[in-house]
Amino acid sequence: MGRNFSKSRALFQRAIKSLSGGVNSPVRAFKAVGGSPLYIERGEGAYLFDVDGNRYLDFCGSWGPLILGHAHPVVLEAIQKASERGASFGAVHEGEILLAEKVKKLCPHLELLRFVSSGTEAVMSAIRLARAFTKRNKIVKFSGCYHGHSDYLLASAGSGLVTFGIPASAGVPEDFTRHTLVAPLDDEQAVRDFFRKFPDDIAAIIIEPVPANDGLLLQRRGFLQFLREITAVNGSLLVFDEVISGFRVRPGGAAEYYDIKPDLATYGKIIGGGLPVGAFGGRADIMQLLAPLGPVYQAGTLSGNPLAMATGLATLEYLERTDGWSNLESTTGAFVKLLNDETSDCAVNIPSLGSLFWINLQKEPVRRAEDISKDNAERYKGLFSRALEAGIYLAPSAYEVGFISTAHSREDLKSAARSLGEIIRSL
Numbered sequence: 001m002g003r004n005f006s007k008s009r010a011l012f013q014r015a016i017k018s019l020s021g022g023v024n025s026p027v028r029a030f031k032a033v034g035g036s037p038l039y040i041e042r043g044e045g046a047y048l049f050d051v052d053g054n055r056y057l058d059f060c061g062s063w064g065p066l067i068l069g070h071a072h073p074v075v076l077e078a079i080q081k082a083s084e085r086g087a088s089f090g091a092v093h094e095g096e097i098l099l100a101e102k103v104k105k106l107c108p109h110l111e112l113l114r115f116v117s118s119g120t121e122a123v124m125s126a127i128r129l130a131r132a133f134t135k136r137n138k139i140v141k142f143s144g145c146y147h148g149h150s151d152y153l154l155a156s157a158g159s160g161l162v163t164f165g166i167p168a169s170a171g172v173p174e175d176f177t178r179h180t181l182v183a184p185l186d187d188e189q190a191v192r193d194f195f196r197k198f199p200d201d202i203a204a205i206i207i208e209p210v211p212a213n214d215g216l217l218l219q220r221r222g223f224l225q226f227l228r229e230i231t232a233v234n235g236s237l238l239v240f241d242e243v244i245s246g247f248r249v250r251p252g253g254a255a256e257y258y259d260i261k262p263d264l265a266t267y268g269k270i271i272g273g274g275l276p277v278g279a280f281g282g283r284a285d286i287m288q289l290l291a292p293l294g295p296v297y298q299a300g301t302l303s304g305n306p307l308a309m310a311t312g313l314a315t316l317e318y319l320e321r322t323d324g325w326s327n328l329e330s331t332t333g334a335f336v337k338l339l340n341d342e343t344s345d346c347a348v349n350i351p352s353l354g355s356l357f358w359i360n361l362q363k364e365p366v367r368r369a370e371d372i373s374k375d376n377a378e379r380y381k382g383l384f385s386r387a388l389e390a391g392i393y394l395a396p397s398a399y400e401v402g403f404i405s406t407a408h409s410r411e412d413l414k415s416a417a418r419s420l421g422e423i424i425r426s427l
């Protein structure tokens, strides 16, 4: 007998009358996988519980922040203690220094930081800073990499080899993406061509060093090193968008994993431990251009929010104290190995790094968005809905990665790998 989703369905019908599309962020509507979204009543450890009383092993983790799982005691305690002192001051407080010091310790390449309230804001501010520092206009980004929803980063590649970005969303004027250049990942020649065409106008290259928004498109270290060199030689900046990879693939993120130092880096998700936080940081000579020291304006009513600083700090301290990152890597490795064994005869490959993984329903590994099979999404619908029936909550999109938390036990993961293997074999 199938699961009962009647309360979730009723809530969604109610939601669409007061919230646009029933949601506050589009993927949550389950449009990409068909069906109606689950309304979540609570999370506990590795599990989500919906309003119909169904339990799911959660591989989404609120899209990455919940590296300790749901409602972890250290996070709850941090919220409790901080909230007793007030939800927001709009003034400086010690909590923001404590988190900044912790982040600097884990990411020594960040000489100065600033906290904001989302990944989108962090990237927007880093790009403004890069343009001000270099006194240049253009930004190179890669197709398949997501950097939040600011206008000029919602750009897709236009046609032709050297191409200007074209708006990837209605409501973004072409003029706004005119300075955004979009290259395929892993394509050194495309990047060289941009520098040949605009030798004095590329402010920065921005990349997710671990691209995790269009599947998990793991890059060659050599490609990232090439980006480091070509930006340095041409007086441009290298910006690592570590909103997903930061504090996830290593304590110091992808910069540590690949041993490549970006000029600026952006963060979100884990740095707030589940509360809304973003951050950007990097070289002091660049960061000092920010107001009030310099001419680059950036601000936020709730930036450095005391609750969010406390939950971010509690999360990072707990991971440090418990050797969290290496434990996660080993539990994830065992899960991915078992899932690979279970599906060895199927058209599937499962790239993984740290505690990230992606179930790619095609045999060939891919490094570029352009190489992802077009019928992936259709097959994923079957995987997603049958996984839900089996009590496993995957991201409601074929192109989103899976996140494993310290709350996922080896037993949980073993039984999930078996169930997912069985479903994939039957697709």
Ligand SMILES: Cc1ncc(COP(=O)(O)O)c(C=O)c1O
Binding pocket: 063, 118, 119, 120, 121, 123, 146, 147, 148, 149, 208, 213, 241, 242, 243, 244, 268, 269, 278
């Ligand atoms: C790499 C990357 N950059 C930026 C963002 C935007 O962050 P936020 O959703 O917090 O605005 C995201 C969100 O998923 C992301 O994955």
